[in-house]
Amino acid sequence: MTSENARRPIGVFDSGVGGLTVLKALRAVLPHEDFLYLGDTARLPYGTKSGATVTRYALQTTRQLVDRGVKLLVVACNTASSVALPDLESAYPGLPVIGVIEPGAQACCRNAPRGRIAVIATAGTVRNAAYQAAILRLRPEATIATRPCQLFVSLAEEGWTEGPLVEGIAARYLEPLMAEFPDHEPDCLVLGCTHFPVLAPAIRKVLPEEVRLIDSAATTAQCVAEELSGRGLLNPSPEPGAETFLATDDPERFARMGEIFLNRELPATDVTLVDL
Ligand code: DGL
16 A cells, blocks of 8 residues: 555646746656646736635645645645645645745755845745744744845746846845845845746846855755655655646646746646646
């Protein structure tokens, strides 16, 4: 029975293609797992919606993945992770659920020798203050400043990831955030939205050189690997795992944008349209 369970896929969801940054990191550490990725593109962005709405969406996307037999759920969306985890856990008591905020907080605390941490995220994640809470649990003395950068989600979904326009927007968001720290220098800047890593080169250009850029994908992947191993749920198959993609709107667009995030070809025929 356990071995049968172990062969089931891992479910991953986000509002759109942003969570593919997490999928890529998961694939790197879990080569034999099958993944089922759902991008709720019809209802993106989540970051501007109320907590109650995001929780409702998260429950519906999870239902879709659970119905397809996932053995573990990765909430590859900071906005949903910041508000919906308790409801997901009580709706699906047997299902291990891993969000991206705790791993992101662990990663930034490891990269903040002076405890100075800047966080950028969606409006919803900033409003829910989930990063502050997670960071302060690990480093009660930390100095934290946060800023919503909702336009970054649109830029990433549009595939506009570099150039003067993106750098101009990044400077406008980040300069006031840097100014909240002594010498305008936090130790690190957390990319608290899974859409943001594709903008990292443009963000890097407007940051002081010493500031480290942190994204939660690699740490999240490590947490997932440990959770699966602890539960005896690592897929025993020696074969490379498969990836299946679901989207709630326009599979062609999902595939086009997905290629940028995954850095590999993704034919539209590999993306299935679903209704939640
Ligand atoms: N990628 C998501 C996150 O990590 C949400 C972006 C959005 O839909 O606003 O927060």
